[in-house]
Amino acid sequence: MRLTGRERRTLAEIEEALVRDDPAFAKRLAAINRIEAGDIPARPASWAFGPLQIERRVVLLLLTALGVISLLVIAVLLT
Structure with missing residues (x-):
């Protein structure tokens, strides 16, 4: 139109x-x-992002999540 x-x-x-x-x-x-x-x-x-970059980001994300969960568990155990 x-x-x-x-x-x-x-x-x-x-x-x-x-x-x-x-x-x-x-x-x-x-x-x-x-x-x-x-x-x-x-x-x-x-x-x-290439496949290798995506893999690195996923691994980094999983390691970060594991670290946060570990810190939360330690905090709960110490209280």
Whole structure:
């Protein structure tokens, strides 16, 4: 559905007011629009994790959980 010239001008005025009033929010909306349009990927390639990185994170998470549980058990036994 195409917008009329008047509708486009009104939309442009709304966008300009948004940028003036809350530039951070306008920047986030622009990023969302670029993602939805397919101009940029939703997640940068640098965020991609290989299988080895995922394994390391899982092991680290499990060791941290084990450490926390151990500390809680020790705290309960000492009280």
